[in-house]
Amino acid sequence: xxxxxxxxxxxxxxxxxxxxxxxxxxxxxxxxxxxxxxxxxxxxxxxxxxxxxxxxxxxxxxxxxxxxxxxxxxxxxxxxxxxxxxxxxxxxxxxxxxxxxxxxxxxxxxxxxxxxxxxxxxxxxxxxxxxxxxxxxxxxxxxxxxxxxxxxxxxxxxxxxxxxxxxxxxxxxxxxxxxxxxxxxxxxxxxxxxxxxxxxxxxxxxxxxxxxxxxxxxxxxxxxxxxxxxxxxxxxxxxxxxxxxxxxxxxxxxxxxxxxxxxxxxxxxxxxxxxxxxxxxxxxxxxxxxxxxxxxxxxxxxxxxxxxxxxxxxx
Numbered sequence: 001x002x003x004x005x006x007x008x009x010x011x012x013x014x015x016x017x018x019x020x021x022x023x024x025x026x027x028x029x030x031x032x033x034x035x036x037x038x039x040x041x042x043x044x045x046x047x048x049x050x051x052x053x054x055x056x057x058x059x060x061x062x063x064x065x066x067x068x069x070x071x072x073x074x075x076x077x078x079x080x081x082x083x084x085x086x087x088x089x090x091x092x093x094x095x096x097x098x099x100x101x102x103x104x105x106x107x108x109x110x111x112x113x114x115x116x117x118x119x120x121x122x123x124x125x126x127x128x129x130x131x132x133x134x135x136x137x138x139x140x141x142x143x144x145x146x147x148x149x150x151x152x153x154x155x156x157x158x159x160x161x162x163x164x165x166x167x168x169x170x171x172x173x174x175x176x177x178x179x180x181x182x183x184x185x186x187x188x189x190x191x192x193x194x195x196x197x198x199x200x201x202x203x204x205x206x207x208x209x210x211x212x213x214x215x216x217x218x219x220x221x222x223x224x225x226x227x228x229x230x231x232x233x234x235x236x237x238x239x240x241x242x243x244x245x246x247x248x249x250x251x252x253x254x255x256x257x258x259x260x261x262x263x264x265x266x267x268x269x270x271x272x273x274x275x276x277x278x279x280x281x282x283x284x285x286x287x288x289x290x291x292x293x294x295x296x297x298x299x300x301x302x303x304x305x306x307x308x309x310x311x312x313x314x315x
Contacts, residue, residue: 001020001305002021002022002023002041002042002043002044003042003044003301003305004023004024004035004038004044004045004046004061005023005024005025005026005046006030006045006046006047006048006051007027007028007029007047007048008026008027009025009046009294011294012291013071013295013298014294016299016302017046017302020302020305021044026038030050035051035057036056036057039057039061040060040061042061042062042064042065043066044065044067044068044069044301044304044305045057045068046069046070046071047069047070047071047078048070048071048077049070049074049077050077053068053078054082055082055086058082058083058088065086065088066089067088067089067090067091067300067301068083068090069090069300070090070091071294072284073092073093073094073101073284074206074207074233074234076206076234080315084315088315089310091297091304091312091313092314093292093293093296093312094312095153095312096289096292096293097283097284097289097292098153098157100283100284100286100288100289101232101283102160103161104232104258104282104283105202105204106162107256108230108257108277108279109202109230110141111256112228112254112255112275112276113138113141113228113254115138115254115275117276118274122136139199139226141162141165141167141200143167144168144200145167145199145200146170146201146202147171147172147195147200147202148169148172148202149171149172149202149205149214149215150171150172150173150203150204151186151204152204154204154232155173155202156184158204159171159186160184163184168187169184169186169187170186170194171187171188171189171194172190172194173188191214191219192222195222195223195224198224199226199227199228200227200228200229200230201223201229201230202231203215203229203230203231203232203237204232205234205237207237211234212236212237213237213239213242215229215231215238215239215242215243216238216242217239217242217245217246220239220242220245220251220252221246223251224251226251227252227253228253228254228256229252229254229256230257231258232258232259233259234259235257235259235261235262240267243255244270247273247276248273253275254276255277256276257276257279258279258282259283263280266278300313
């Protein structure tokens, strides 16, 4: 059976696939023409967030195709409607990247709040004049009100990691999350209330038509003056142009960003702002996590092509 890996996959998953299937690997950077040329006859496609899988790709694979396995927890790159229409399966890699992504979210809170990147640049340029009493003042995370937009696996892990900072936790979620709220001492509120109350707002939702630009000009205007926005979920949840204005003119004091609307392209006006901490989509970028993601990605393919249910189905 044939498996087409659209770009690449860590050896922990790739070697597993090669034990069972004929595997073709596209390599880096992603080449859509290569994918369309090699996908005919594929029983499975392995994709990642940079690889759009739509009806054209599925139809190019033909009747042999059974599953699209995504090397990510998010799956907005896959046309799930087209998957359902064709009676196929789609999978993702949840759980295994929860801790790594949550750790990065907390790191971005600290880095943005304490102006670490901004002051690092000043120091390296040789522009530090020496210690002064009111120099480079930031915001402490301890005792702050932290709003978590999305209280699933990653949002809850953030809450757990923040326990030592004794924050006041607020959250929004499509589900009641009563047990989780009690576990972490978090209070469920509406989004507008969360934005108005929070010193830090951290985003943990999937990118869907409903969450596209959820944090736009209107939402940003409701945020507390001097607050900090952190995004480790998907870039499209935030309206970039509105974010730039909010960072430049208020109410935001800073932002910590791991994801971007049109990555890898990031507007220069965002990058140039001194009150941003921008990292290149590294939320799951630890060896342990990426290997676990790759193995789960392979396990999903193996399960479906052996006639079993996928381990972590999306569709």
